[in-house]
Amino acid sequence: MKFDVITIFPEIFDFYFKHSIIKKAQEKGIIKIRVHNLRDWTLDKHKTADDKAFGGGRGMVVKVEPIFRSVSSLTKLKIKNEKLKTKKKKVKIVLFTPRGKKFNQKMATQLAKLDQLILICGRYEGVDERVAKYIADQTISIGDYVLMGGELPALVLIETVARLIPGVIGKSELLGERITKKKGFREYPQYTRPEIFEPKPGVKWKVPKVLLSGNHKKIEEWRKKRSKIIE
Numbered sequence: 001m002k003f004d005v006i007t008i009f010p011e012i013f014d015f016y017f018k019h020s021i022i023k024k025a026q027e028k029g030i031i032k033i034r035v036h037n038l039r040d041w042t043l044d045k046h047k048t049a050d051d052k053a054f055g056g057g058r059g060m061v062v063k064v065e066p067i068f069r070s071v072s073s074l075t076k077l078k079i080k081n082e083k084l085k086t087k088k089k090k091v092k093i094v095l096f097t098p099r100g101k102k103f104n105q106k107m108a109t110q111l112a113k114l115d116q117l118i119l120i121c122g123r124y125e126g127v128d129e130r131v132a133k134y135i136a137d138q139t140i141s142i143g144d145y146v147l148m149g150g151e152l153p154a155l156v157l158i159e160t161v162a163r164l165i166p167g168v169i170g171k172s173e174l175l176g177e178r179i180t181k182k183k184g185f186r187e188y189p190q191y192t193r194p195e196i197f198e199p200k201p202g203v204k205w206k207v208p209k210v211l212l213s214g215n216h217k218k219i220e221e222w223r224k225k226r227s228k229i230i231e
């Protein structure tokens with residue numbers, strides 16, 4: 001699966017994608033992440049990617065033209081009923097905005113089936129609304145709060161989607177049993193050694209006995225009882 005991130009601040013991603021599981025998944029060729037500088041698709045010598053808002057108001061707005069050019073160079077597109085459409089079925093263009101559809105596990109499961117995700121990160125006072133109206137297939141919010149840019153939402157989405165792709169995390173075949181019928185995720189508490197931890201003499205923080213019992217049926221019952229369904 002390919003992730004193409006469009007941003008004015010590509011450096012933000014440098015560290016993150018070069019570490020841990022995301023790095024290994026790229027090395028194994030399971031996922032491919034490319035981060036593109038929106039300014040590379042501007043045409044003036046100052047590489048202007050934003051401008052003042054029509055109607056006044058504070059702050060700048062990210063321009064539609066460089067976004068159109070960047071998206072057009074990343075996948076084959078056609079224009080149908082005024083709206084941009086990707087020619088390939090399994091490609092989606094996402095714009096991050098706090099006004100978008102709230103991101104959740106079910107959405108991540110659906111996105112993980114695609115071949116390519118083009119992720120547009122906004123900045124400043126937002127993105128020219130024509131991007132949401134004519135270019136993006138989907139607008140996504142990662143929660144009811146306003147961030148300064150779409151870079152963290154892009155990281156959140158990539159990490160959530162990538163870990164659902166077979167082979168990205170170890171024993172990923174076991175993930176299936178934690179996916180719910182509604183395509184959400186079942187999460188339960190985990191413990192590791194030591195069995196008893198003493199933060200100070202006489203105080204004992206213990207691992208629940210059932211997890212040490214070796215009785216898989218009972219362990220599964222305990223996990224079911226303690227699970228939170230993330231949907």
Ligand code: SAM
Pocket residue numbers: 095096097098099120121122123124125126127140141142143144145146147148149150151153
């Ligand atoms: N007025 C803009 C709007 O309604 O979309 C929000 C501007 S916000 C300060 C700057 C950028 O951060 C947005 O364009 C968006 O890409 C990103 N952003 C901020 N909060 C977000 C959230 N909760 N979810 C997704 N993206 C967010």
